[in-house]
Amino acid sequence: MVTGASTANLALLLIDARKGVLEQTRRHALLSSMLGVPHLVLCVNKMDLVDYSQQVYDEIREEFTAFAAKLDITDLSFVPISALAGDNVVESSTNMPWFHGQPLLGHLEDVHIASDRNLVDNRFPVQYVIRPQSAENRDYRGFAGSVAGGIFKQGDEVMVLPSRKASKIAAIDTPDGPVAQAFPPMAVTVRLEDEVDISRGDMICRPQNQPTVNRRFDARICWFDDTSHLRTGIPYQLKHTTRWVAAEVETLHYQLDVDTLHADREAETLEVNDIGRVTIETASPLFFDTYRLNRTTGSFILVDPATDLTVAAGMIIGAGGDVAVDTGEVPLSTPVAENITFHPSKLSREERAKALGTAGATIWMTGLSGSGKSTIATAIEHTLVSAGRPAFMLDGDNLRHGLNSNLGFSEEDRNENVRRVGEVAKILAESGTIAIASLVSPYRAERDRVRAIHKEAGIPFFEVFVDTPLEECERRDPKGLYAKARAGEIKDLTGVGSPYEAPTSPDLVTSPDLEEAVRQVLGLLS
Missing domain, CATH: 3.40.50.300 (P-loop containing nucleotide triphosphate hydrolases)
Structure with a gap:
């Protein structure tokens, strides 16, 4: 299937x-x-x-x-x-x-299918280099393949990957003669104006619209083979478009339960018909898009070199391999830029606290939408500030109007949302402010990472789980989100269409009882 x-x-x-x-x-x-x-x-x-x-x-x-x-x-x-x-x-x-x-x-x-294909992002994986040896076609050099995306026209500027050499399309040939343009899924031969060294597996694209070039990516795979199971760290052969490369499954992040759509992060392997998310590293770079953007350049198969059996098919989610993606490990720092230097303050945390007369901390409130997190966080902020202690609430919805306005609700964006809020909370706490973060933060591993960066910096961190049952959250439904989710208008609401992983060892478990919750949280700070 x-x-x-x-x-x-x-x-x-x-x-x-x-x-x-x-x-x-x-x-x-x-x-x-x-x-x-x-x-x-x-x-x-x-x-x-x-x-x-x-x-x-x-x-x-x-x-x-x-x-x-x-x-x-x-x-x-x-x-x-x-x-x-x-x-x-x-x-x-x-x-x-x-x-x-x-x-x-x-x-x-x-049914209308004309707009289903990607006609924007030009992708042409080269299948074969045609060089006839006949006298009448001595100088003919064409690059055959099937258009995977976009529309190619004679005279278009193009770039070849991985060499990044640029040229223009001189002609587009088909078995029925030359054509003015080519689009998916046409099989054509492209000729370029310049002599460019191209071989099978290379890709022709637009200079200003290139695919991702990377040796590591995250993907969802479906395991086919009933005679073997997924093993990490062993060599497989990976076929992507027209390119074969050696590859390893570096990490299995989770196995997906088909009935509940729950992500089992304790899974150690995949058996026949299992679906899971993995990080894969290849021996040489691939030229890919996400599967959502392009089903051809975003898909691949895995072959066991020992048996020559196709053991899995995969759909690329994006460039990855960073430990910040669902590994369960807690990276203390993940720098991505080079030639940067950290400039420490001349004030120690103790000197700052002594001068200001207060020390900072982070209260991280997690729970389902409608559990009462924001109501409790607002009351805590008001109580602390009224008592003369600097405090600031970081509400998840508020931050999505500014700092996180470019993030959606995919798993990657949710993780990035938590990472950003965690870094802001740490800065506020470092300044002597009580940072009160109120956001769903559904994944346990991401909350643990926030705790880890606070621990590394020596800043107090308190995870507070507002344990309101899903049924009660739906009954309250202050934002109308659950009603929309049940009606199919929202596909990824946590607790309905996306999993929520409750804390295993929070610093405090509280109920939506406002007065009791505020008293308990303030007790943590004292």
């Missing part, structure tokens, strides 16, 4: 009306979503065996819609059918007058 779905525009999922949504249904929907299939049609089959019951259809539709809200599905349709009797397959069924949608064939004929 993975191989077929990776190039499909639409996926049809069949459900037996008598059995409803099964684990296999969820797995296939998850794979379709992960593989970027833009259109999904759920066919509720065998309606004749449930007497064409609208109630049965509605129950299946509601259950699947709730599950699909957690996935990245942009176009979801439902059709009740009876394949045996032909109901709603080619023509609308007289047995289901309550269904007002198109029959299945009509929907398939009308």
Whole structure:
């Protein structure tokens, strides 16, 4: 399924009306979503065996819609059918007058797929270099392959990777003769105006729009092989576009539970049909995009060199390998710039505290949306400032209006959100201020990293878990987020479409009882 779905525009999922949504249904929907299939049609089959019951259809539709809200599905349709009797397959069924949608064939004929391909980012992986040895074509040199993205035209400026040599397109040839332009998925031969050394596996792109060039990246993989399991640190062969390279799976970050979408970060391997997130390092750089941006340049397969079996297929999430990505380790510092120098203050923390008459600390409040974190944090800030102690609240939503306005809610962006707030909190605490951070911060490893940088700096850090049950958070729903999530308008709300990892050893577990929570937190500071 993975191989077929990776190039499909639409996926049809069949459900037996008598059995409803099964684990296999969820797995296939998850794979379709992960593989970027833009259109999904759920066919509720065998309606004749449930007497064409609208109630049965509605129950299946509601259950699947709730599950699909957690996935990245942009176009979801439902059709009740009876394949045996032909109901709603080619023509609308007289047995289901309550269904007002198109029959299945009509929907398939009308679904819009013209905008599904990436026509912006020009990508042309070179498959073969054509150099005829005949006398009439002695100077012919063409580069054959299939267009993976964008639109290439005669006269366009292009760049070749990895050499970064620039040229212009002289002509675009096909078996039927030259063409003025080429777009996905056309197989063509590109000729350049200049003599550029190009070989199989190189990529032609635009100078101002290049793919990522890196030897390390993060990806989600699906394990195929039932005779082996994932092993880190051993050599595999990796095929990406037209390029073969040696590769190692450096780290397994988690295994994904298909039913709950929970990330099992304790998993040590992947077995057949398991899905997980990994960091991979290759022997030479690849030229890739994220799978979400380009399904061709963002996908790959892993082959076991000992058996020549394709053991896994993967979808690239982005350049990675940094220990800051889901490894469970706690890096104390992760500098990415060179030639920088840290300039220490002439004041020690003790001298600053003595001069100001106060010492700083960080209170890190975590919990589900609607748990009461911000209400408690606001009350703590007011109490401290009223008592003459410098305090400042760092609210997650507030910071997303400024400091973190460029971040979304992907796992990577959530992690970066926590990292930034942790660094700001540390600076405030270093200055003698009580920093009160209030944000969901769903991943345990990221909160541990914030604790670690405070510990390294010798700054007090208190993790406070506002332990409000999900049911109560949904009942309160002060921002209306849970209602939107259940309606499918939000796909990644923590607790509904994205996991929340409760602290295992917080400094304080409190309830949304405002007075009691404030008293308990202030007790930590004393």
